[in-house]
Amino acid sequence: MRHLLALAIKFVMVAAVLLIVLTLIFDVSFVDTLLISLALTALSYAMGDIMIFLNAGRPENQSGRNTIATFVDFVMAFLTIWLIGWLLTGQNFEMVTPALVGALVLSAGEWFFHLYVDRSVVPEYNNYKSARS
Template sequence: MEHLKALLIKFVMLTAVLWIVLTVAFGVSLLNTLLVSAVLTAAAYVLGDLLIFRKSGKDQEHQKRNLIATFSDMVLAFAVIWLMGEALFSNDTNILSASLISAILIAGGEWYFHKYIDKNVFYVKESGESITGNADYTS
């Protein structure tokens, strides 16, 4: 259930950023924005959150794991938006600029999202033990 809630939060966050950047600023259709959001949510959750964030660095090195995963999410977001943009968006859309702006804003949100999932998804509340660490962030 916690993974489903985290996926929903991630989808809403990505959709909000992409709606502002792609639809409002660059004139991409809402349907294309939703499609990119759905694909990016699935890819970023599996690759960035479940694989890279959980596996990079030691369990107690929250900041290091968060930095690596956030950078990976930024690169993945840029690549997915750019590649899907090439296939879906009109030729007059500046896809590289839209991808770069979106990726930078998404990375900012991902920094806080990783803190959320470390505390609420990867932390086993019943036993008090963490799957990835103690979930104690100092900053």
């Protein structure tokens, strides 16, 4: 259940950022933005937040793990937004700037999302007391 809530929070964060950046600023269609958000949420939660963040170092080195996972999330977000945006819109080079801006903004949010994952989704990993306990 904690993972479902984390996925929902992440989707809202990703969709809000990408709707502002892609749809409002760069005129990507609403449906395309939601599809990119859905793909990016699933990919980055599984790889960036669970696999990489939890395994990038020792459990007590949260800052180091967070730095590595945030960098990986930036690269993954840029590539996902660019490639899926290119496939959906047919615009290759026109998607580079929106992908870069979106990935930068999302990376800032990812830093804080990793703190949430560490303390509320997998508190047993660091021996944190769960907020629900």
